Amino acid sequence: MFKNRSYMLGIGTGIIVGALLLQLMSVRASAPGPSSLALEEMDPTKLKEEAAKYYQVFDKNAKVYTQTELDAAVQKKVKEETDKLAAAKAQEPPKVETVNRTVIYVQPNLDATAVAELLVKSGLITDRKAFATELQKQGGNTKLQVGFHVFEGQVDMQQVVTNLITAQ
Template sequence: MFKNRALVTGIGVGIIVGAILLQVMLIRPSSPSKSGISLEEMDPQKLKEEASKYYLVLEKNVKMYTQAELDAAVQKKVKDEADKLASTKPQETPKSTDPAAVTSSKIVIYVQPNLDATAVAELLVKSGVITDRKAFVTELDKRGGNTKIQVGYHVFEGFMDMQTVVTNLITSQ
């Protein structure tokens, strides 16, 4: 009937072998899970614990915020707190810039290792020791103290002129 008898025999044998393999796969039981418990046997708590090893598991009623929503909520809260603080705080009298009028106060600053002159100047301005960054950096350059700033705690008491501040930072205590 067919001239190519080997081809037809090969196709027939392939179909038979394929059917046998399919039956073997259907008969074989499914492999057990790594933890030894199937998903049908797990209670919700164990299932959540197993899933939390690989995924972020959250409850249904937990609200997830985007970064924009979170930023807006934080800004609103900051504004509310600032308004509340401003309404409860009595009006202050403007401070005098006269050095003699400044009361004696003690300010302690810690200079970290590897801080350059601009970072130290910023630290001093934020703490209220000096008011002019440029004048401080200029005085420090004049005294050659850019590399001589001592690491550690420095104490500043009352009003100090720029030379005293630079001397305090250059000398070890």
């Protein structure tokens, strides 16, 4: 038995320290602290404050909706608003048709192919080659004017080229 004396001392010391810690924890748990107030001791406002730290707290007479009730109320409001909008549109006079206006900015040092690409993207022309031939026919490959060019309504290829070569 003397051979395992150090192990026996360790086990004995561990049991004693464990018993002391257990006793200390049980004494601490029974002592009243500031955070462990009984519910009966708290007034309603203090109880509400403590509960608000961990939960959503609502007044007793406040209406709390479930998700289905909320969805139904939102759908009802949306329907009312669409009905109002439809009624307002029915009473509006028809709008005057506006002219389709397109404004294009030609930057310095743009060649004819870049301008043709710009015109195709804006929807003024559909054929790049036809634009290039019309531009060459009018001698405008080097005469493209830098700046803003305004096109109103439907324009044909000749009007587009004339607008791009003439100064605004």
